[in-house]
Amino acid sequence: MIHRITSDLPTFKPVELRPGLNIIVSDKLAQSNDGQTRNKSGKSSLLQLIHFLFGKEGETNSLFRKPALEAYTFSIEFDLKGALLRVSRSGASFRWLDIELLTGSTAAWPIDPLQGKGTAKLAHDKWRGILGLAMFGLEENLGVYGPTFGQLFSYFVRRAENGGLAEPTKQAYQQQPADVRVGLSYLLGLDWKISQEREQLRQEIAAAQKLQKVARDGGLKNVVGDPKQIFTQLTLAQKEVDRLSKAIAEFRVLQDYAEREREANNLTRRINELADEAAQSRYYADELRQSLQSETPPEVSDLERLYAEVGLVLPTIVRTRYDEVRRFHESIVRNRRLYLEDELSEAETKVEKNKQEISTLDGQRSQIMQLLHTHGALEHHTQLQIQLGKAVAVVESLKQNQKLLENAAQQVAELKIKQGQLFLRLQRDLRENQSVIAEAVLAFEEASEALYNDFGNLSIYATESGPKFDITIQGQNSRGVNSMQVFCFDMMLMRVAGKRGMTPGFLVHDSHLFDPVDERQNEKAWAYGAGLAKKIGFQYIITLNSDQIPVPQNRSTELPLEQYIVEPKLTDDDGGGLFGFDFY
CATH class of the missing domain: 1.10.287 (Helix Hairpins)
Structure with a gap:
């Protein structure tokens, strides 16, 4: 869990967190408009800061590399695998993080980041690699399309500006389907390598089919002739080579x-x-x-x-x-x-x-x-040799192109066989992991039933492209239902992946997730999240605007919301945000 987030920036407001549910509230002042509430208080910046301190957010356009912030150091204290650590990073030296052991030990970690010492300085990519192994059991060099720390971590700290709240199964707009299949298969304990191999196979098939299409459309004919008649062309070209070879073999040079x-x-x-x-x-x-x-x-x-x-x-x-x-x-x-x-x-x-x-x-x-x-004359003999060289070059080019097209056709056929084999492997894997799938289905159903009378469904099944994760909730096209799909899906991940030790131990939801949802459903969601966090032992952090919290007389649950509000209390007034000043 995360204990606190601090900074040497004098105006920064420290964040103090506890086990279970934590609510960080931004007060909406009377003179505030909706845009100010969401842009100045720094609630979303808190999620960016968490990503930054866990080794991400180092790009040129990062918030923490802006001139107003890059000189300052930010720190996070969290516990993981028996160790309480303080991790610090600044935009000025964004490639490096300072790791300090506060209590406990990292000796039992798969890779000890401190090497038996009290402090260490690690490169950001090295830090992500260690966290991936300690937090998610990610081994190094899992290959192209393999799961990564950033991919998995983003499911537990979703960022609205990246599209993390748009779809339950995606943590970013740009996340590719193969990445979704690999990541979720890994978190749920399915054979993620099937999805990895399937994506590699898809790329190979696409390349081979592209070559075949170019050939069918005659795209190679400017190089070696019409591919549709390549055998005929090769036969005639070889005949010319044979003729010239015979002429040279029988040639007698007459000096005079x-x-x-x-x-x-x-x-x-x-x-x-x-x-x-x-x-x-x-x-x-x-x-x-x-x-x-x-x-x-x-x-x-x-x-x-x-x-x-x-x-x-x-x-x-x-x-x-x-x-x-x-x-x-x-x-x-x-x-x-x-x-x-x-x-x-x-x-x-x-x-x-x-x-x-x-x-x-x-x-x-x-x-x-x-x-x-x-x-014949020597000049004539030389000319024959030049003609033979050109004829041989044409034959070799035709042979290479013929081989290329034959190999492409064979490769497509073989790859489609492998595709069928992968589909059979996937079906077998899902059969062998029916208990895991059932657990995920029931966990999603439980969360959605807590919010709606007609609960939703999570379906996991095999397709030619890989495992499919489908979610349905009655009235899913209505305002706010998509947000609750994300909520239910994340609660399912905390339950199922958490059982396997495949979570960071905390889940963070931004206030944007709850914006389109009516206050009764929101309150039910917070109550369910608080109960599940206490039941299975994880930290649930949410940021809210004060006007999202229902007044006591309108509440539909017995959840004492005020008891879960933690410091700091933010406002959209000047100086009331997380960083204590406005900057652009």
Whole structure:
């Protein structure tokens, strides 16, 4: 329990606490408005101070690192596991806490924070680790998503500004479902590791499914092609690698490749020239043959007949002269024919010569081309190697992507099997802990029955996501019912977790919890809390505004509220708050 909270700040109002119910009241003055009552008296700051002295609240925006407060030291005296300790901390040296033993011993703690001495200075994270082990039995290195001191402690000192009063099962707005399942399973004595493993599994499944979705949507195709056709792409890419590999394996480097290539080109050019010459010679020979066939000397009878037809008779002298001319003409024709025959023979000879030369040159060119076909230049060989390297890189990329997608699909399938196995483990764990669940259900029912005629229900059951903690109270949508759900749930935790030694020994409720609740229900809640605290031995601390306390004639219980009010009495007047002055 907490005995007192003090400070070297001269205006700070010390808090003195007792076993059982403790009520810290802020008087609402006549001139006060609702905002002043809740913002200036420092009731909520008291909860922040408790967190600060138990190793939390060290962030830059912490109330105790503000210029107005950081130079001052705050202290808390509390007992835990046979030791009464005073713990002190300031905003100026927020990373460190001073631990002082007042009475008793910490030697029996799992880790002795004082190491057999009367005092010690501990880092705030080290202090939280020791408190987690001593207060909740938390071992070190419980892994990702494992329970932590801050997570569990916040269920017993809920802070309204963090959303701690919004839902019974959550101690902060930002608390994730997995964190809720792990924390409550740990406090109630269920197998919390199932929820831890389930969250790790959920993260792995989400990552694998994200990769699968990217692949299905074609998100990887800019890297290695369309994933939907990756096997086809890989097959074709491997074919190209095989082709290039074979070409390189069969490649023979010809040192004078360029010279041989030029020689082949020259031969081709000469062959083309000879072919053109042969064509021209054949055309000339054809013309000569036609000339030989068409050139024949005219017959004398033809000429005489021509003259006879026109009625002329050639004289004898003319005929003699004509015979001489005919003989001369025949001589000319004969000489021309001999000339044409010589020209034809020469043309045919040239055609044949060209043909033979073409055949010879073509043979030489064929030999060179065969050599060029079976060999190559060094530059060509280097280019083939570069192409092969690129082709191999594409194949390797495709193989890696194929393996990645196959592994992702396999991983999702395997993880879903594990998910089913975890669900079976959870069902078995809940069956084996039916007595614990029954105790929690009955504890919640008892608290809610003390407040309402139609009591509420707490249900704990297995789901694919982990254990589910459901709370129902008749009229749960009405104003104030949610606050009473939180109250009943916390009383259940004090009973069930307290039985296992898994509480700090105190429970703190801020006045914001009771704001939306009518005074009759509030009074019943305080009476039940006081009775349970006395029955099972814990300290119940509540902060209230004076106008939340019903006048004696309107009270519905026999709880003597005035007897539980402790120092200090706060007001929203200037200087009447917990710190004794206003600051921002």
